[in-house]
Amino acid sequence: MTGVGIENVLVSLVLAAIALAIGYFWKVPVQKNMAVGIIRSFIQLIAVGYALKYVFDLESIWLILMVIIVMILVGSHASYSLSKQVRGAFLISFSAIAAGSLVTIGSMLILKIITFEARFIIPLSGMIISNAMNAAALTINRISSDIRSNSLAIETALSLGKNRRESSRPYRKQAVIAGMTSILNFMKTVGIVALPGAMTGMILAGAEPLEAVFWQLIVVYMLLSSVTISSVIAVELTTEKYFTPYHQLKSKI
Amino acid sequence: MSETNRSESQNPILKAENISLVVDNGGTPKNIIAGFSFDFYKGEIYNILGPSGAGKSSLLRLFNRLDEITRGKIYFNGKESSQYNPCLLRRKIGYLFQTPFLFPKTVKDNLHFVDSSLSDDKMTSMLSEVNLGPDYLLSNVDVLSVGEKQRIALARLFALKSEVILLDEPTSALDEKNSSLLLKLIKNKVSAGGIAAIIVIHDPRQVLTYNGEALLIINGKLVEHGPAKELISQPKTESGKSFLEKDSV
Numbered sequence: 212m213t214g215v216g217i218e219n220v221l222v223s224l225v226l227a228a229i230a231l232a233i234g235y236f237w238k239v240p241v242q243k244n245m246a247v248g249i250i251r252s253f254i255q256l257i258a259v260g261y262a263l264k265y266v267f268d269l270e271s272i273w274l275i276l277m278v279i280i281v282m283i284l285v286g287s288h289a290s291y292s293l294s295k296q297v298r299g300a301f302l303i304s305f306s307a308i309a310a311g312s313l314v315t316i317g318s319m320l321i322l323k324i325i326t327f328e329a330r331f332i333i334p335l336s337g338m339i340i341s342n343a344m345n346a347a348a349l350t351i352n353r354i355s356s357d358i359r360s361n362s363l364a365i366e367t368a369l370s371l372g373k374n375r376r377e378s379s380r381p382y383r384k385q386a387v388i389a390g391m392t393s394i395l396n397f398m399k400t401v402g403i404v405a406l407p408g409a410m411t412g413m414i415l416a417g418a419e420p421l422e423a424v425f426w427q428l429i430v431v432y433m434l435l436s437s438v439t440i441s442s443v444i445a446v447e448l449t450t451e452k453y454f455t456p457y458h459q460l461k462s463k464i
Numbered sequence: 465m466s467e468t469n470r471s472e473s474q475n476p477i478l479k480a481e482n483i484s485l486v487v488d489n490g491g492t493p494k495n496i497i498a499g500f501s502f503d504f505y506k507g508e509i510y511n512i513l514g515p516s517g518a519g520k521s522s523l524l525r526l527f528n529r530l531d532e533i534t535r536g537k538i539y540f541n542g543k544e545s546s547q548y549n550p551c552l553l554r555r556k557i558g559y560l561f562q563t564p565f566l567f568p569k570t571v572k573d574n575l576h577f578v579d580s581s582l583s584d585d586k587m588t589s590m591l592s593e594v595n596l597g598p599d600y601l602l603s604n605v606d607v608l609s610v611g612e613k614q615r616i617a618l619a620r621l622f623a624l625k626s627e628v629i630l631l632d633e634p635t636s637a638l639d640e641k642n643s644s645l646l647l648k649l650i651k652n653k654v655s656a657g658g659i660a661a662i663i664v665i666h667d668p669r670q671v672l673t674y675n676g677e678a679l680l681i682i683n684g685k686l687v688e689h690g691p692a693k694e695l696i697s698q699p700k701t702e703s704g705k706s707f708l709e710k711d712s713v
Contacts, residue, residue, distance in 0.1 A: 370530060371578050
């Protein structure tokens with residue numbers, strides 16, 4: 212099956228109806244969310260499909276760049292909304308996501324893994340940015356709560372002559388690990404527990420399994436790169452917010 | 465050494481010149497330390513006395529530069545403390561918190577935290593200085609009692625080889641036996657090492673055991689100071705009398 216049309220999608224709504232029916236009879240308290248989710252995902256994805264078709268057909272560099280910037284801004288806002296307790300969280304998220312995404316996409320272009328075409332850049336950027344966004348939000352929250360809850364340990368290290376980087380080292384490391392856990396776990400189980408989305412999509416669309424695997428490997432390494440860069444930058448920038456230039460822990464932030 | 469003789473022959477190791485600490489208290493400024501001035505000399509113990517919230521611990525934090533002074537100047541060894549690298553200054557002016565924190569995992573790790581070049585022999589002798597046997601070196605800090613932790617933290621502080629040590633109520637969590645042991649250690653270190661010890665004390669009665677100088681701080685201000693025994697038995701100011709009466713020394 213390589214050609215799929217709107218009629219197939221409409222038929223597949225039967226599956227959604229089964230889920231709704233089960234929810235109704237079992238009195239699962241998420242029926243409203245399920246119904247909204249079905250309609251919302253339908254509208255959002257159809258809209259994105261048309262938007263992508265327009266961008267792909269136009270093949271304008273500026274339009275591609277604009278789409279990437281909008282995706283980074285939306286991702287930064289989503290990360291910020293999960294870590295509002297940190298002052299400057301939007302700028303931290305933006306810097307982390309932008310650096311992780313642009314370095315990764317840029318490297319892929321330089322290494323000629325992909326060419327500057329909308330059909331490569333936009334879907335890959337989407338994957339990169341959403342993963343970088345999750346990593347940034349996780350690391351900002353983790354380092355922030357660890358610094359707050361370990362102020363005695365950090366101030367003890369400072370009082371003994373350690374600088375702010377040395378004093379916060381164990382917490383910075385843990386936060387980076389927290390940001391990378393998802394991709395590390397994914398890499399452990401990829402292909403064993405489940406076939407990943409990009410690969411499944413390609414196989415369904417009629418691609419050779421081995422070609423799908425090669426693309427999936429590129430995606431995995433690409434995500435590892437962007438998540439690592441975003442996690443490290445998010446941790447470093449957040450840590451800086453908690454210290455003064457004189458290696459003092461700020462009491463209020 | 466009397467104060468007059470000492471000031472002629474020796475410069476203060478630590479000097480506070482009209483220092484203030486003002487913090488934001490829900491939109492209104494609050495004076496934690498208000499115009500505090502004092503000279504501290506090596507070879508002396510200084511007892512900082514005062515009611516809760518008087519600014520005693522805040523003063524130690526300013527000396528260790530964990531907080532920044534709002535006004536005034538602090539001099540260490542004749543040079544303004546802001547001219548020093550803060551991390552270097554903190555090694556020269558060591559600080560033991562009221563609740564000492566020990567890093568994971570072993571006692572050895574804690575001593576290496578301040579000086580990674582310390583040999584096992586050196587560390588063993590440092591432990592004996594705080595009355596702990598050599599077998600403590602590889603002990604996990606989680607299994608130690610409060611008194612043992614306090615002594616390890618003190619050994620770690622001594623490992624810095626500071627010229628001034630700041631101790632915030634070092635015996636508050638200890639029983640009488642451990643308190644007097646710690647007191648003896650600090651006194652020995654001050655007289656042998658030629659350092660200055662500035663000790664925050666909650667209970668004025670303890671001043672008599674430490675002896676040395678006493679400074680009474682109320683509302684962030686130095687109300688009076690003098691030889692410990694004198695200040696405790698015959699306070700000169702009304703606020704001093706009132707504070708000491710309340711604590712019925």
